[in-house]
Amino acid sequence: MSTTLWIIIAASIATYLTRIGGHLVISRFDQIHPRVEAGLSAVPAAVLTTLVAPAALSAGPAEWAALIVAGLVSLRGGLMAMFLAGAAVLILARQLVG
Amino acid sequence: MSAEAISENGAKSDFWDGVRLSMPVVVASAPFALLFGALAVDNGFSVLEAFLMSATVFGGASQMVGIELFGQHVAPWLIVLSIFAVNFRHVLYSAGIGRRIAHWPLIQQAIGYFVLTDPQFAVAERKAEAGETVGFTWYMGLGLPVYVFWTIESALGAMFGKLIPDTHALGIDFLLPIYFLGLVMSFRKRPLWLPVVIASAAASIIAYKTVGSPWHVSIGALAGVLLAVILPPRHSGVEVRR
Numbered sequence: 001m002s003t004t005l006w007i008i009i010a011a012s013i014a015t016y017l018t019r020i021g022g023h024l025v026i027s028r029f030d031q032i033h034p035r036v037e038a039g040l041s042a043v044p045a046a047v048l049t050t051l052v053a054p055a056a057l058s059a060g061p062a063e064w065a066a067l068i069v070a071g072l073v074s075l076r077g078g079l080m081a082m083f084l085a086g087a088a089v090l091i092l093a094r095q096l097v098g
Numbered sequence: 099m100s101a102e103a104i105s106e107n108g109a110k111s112d113f114w115d116g117v118r119l120s121m122p123v124v125v126a127s128a129p130f131a132l133l134f135g136a137l138a139v140d141n142g143f144s145v146l147e148a149f150l151m152s153a154t155v156f157g158g159a160s161q162m163v164g165i166e167l168f169g170q171h172v173a174p175w176l177i178v179l180s181i182f183a184v185n186f187r188h189v190l191y192s193a194g195i196g197r198r199i200a201h202w203p204l205i206q207q208a209i210g211y212f213v214l215t216d217p218q219f220a221v222a223e224r225k226a227e228a229g230e231t232v233g234f235t236w237y238m239g240l241g242l243p244v245y246v247f248w249t250i251e252s253a254l255g256a257m258f259g260k261l262i263p264d265t266h267a268l269g270i271d272f273l274l275p276i277y278f279l280g281l282v283m284s285f286r287k288r289p290l291w292l293p294v295v296i297a298s299a300a301a302s303i304i305a306y307k308t309v310g311s312p313w314h315v316s317i318g319a320l321a322g323v324l325l326a327v328i329l330p331p332r333h334s335g336v337e338v339r340r
Contacts, residue, residue, distance in 0.1 A: 008155070014178055015188070018185045018187075019191070019214045022191065024192075036327065038289075040323075044288075046320075047318075049318065053318070079119075079122055079281070087273060091267075
């Protein structure tokens with residue numbers, strides 16, 4: 001088998017371990033400490049923020065405009081409305097700003 | 099109508115509920131799948147290998163990092179380790195979602211963890227937070243379209259990658275951050291949301307500038323989670339729910 005194929009197989013196993021690992025560790029405990037529970041409930045905001053913040057910082061006016069509009073729409077509308085509004089502003093702003 | 103027919107209809111509409119929620123993810127990830135395929139071939143992968151990597155790893159950012167390193171002829175074990183590092187955040191998702199899907203049969207859980215991506219986790223958490231049960235049918239309705247489109251588009255990108263026009267004007271390089279911002283916003287009713295977001299944003303930016311990518315994701319995430327753990331429970335609302 002080629003090296004490439006071995007890399008793909010090893011990478012897929014490593015990735016699956018990350019997807020099942022947290023559960024395997026947590027499920028060994030009968031009771032979850034309130035502080036651990038507080039930590040778990042912070043996971044979505046904590047991880048997803050790291051996928052936005054550095055990207056936003058190194059972006060320009062067009063991207064900032066899109067994020068601001070998307071953020072405002074998300075206060076009222078659903079996920080799809082927010083996403084479409086943000087994408088529309090981004091495309092328009094890039095035509096103007098370049 | 100018999101009870102069986104009703105539950106079958108219920109399962110059907112559960113599935114399509116999930117499919118509906120998967121659409122923004124399918125749209126936002128499409129450019130990245132095509133781009134991945136194109137870059138993979140550019141860096142020495144065959145079309146079949148590009149397709150296989152998407153089908154088995156199924157993690158966009160980590161695949162991009164993997165083929166980039168592959169193109170630079172980095173040692174194979176280092177490529178695998180880097181992919182592991184980029185995907186390490188899933189450990190947190192896995193610990194979080196386990197509570198929601200513990201009632202599924204084991205084989206369904208094993209499949210469920212395989213398609214556990216950023217949006218998959220976030221959208222499932224939103225459903226659980228609304229007090230609804232996260233069922234296998236709904237979960238797969240959400241995950242399957244993303245998986246199927248991701249693998250097919252990777253192969254298409256690998257075959258026709260050189261035909262992709264100006265991606266910048268179409269804004270496709272910034273669609274995912276917009277989508278992720280929406281997901282962050284959708285959790286704003288959770289206790290400690292603002293302090294966690296501020297801590298994670300600050301830590302990830304500092305780590306991005308110092309340690310570098312991809313470690314800024316794990317470091318930033320840990321900062322937010324640790325803050326929630328350290329703050330007294332009365333702030334985190336965990337006790338109130340008991």
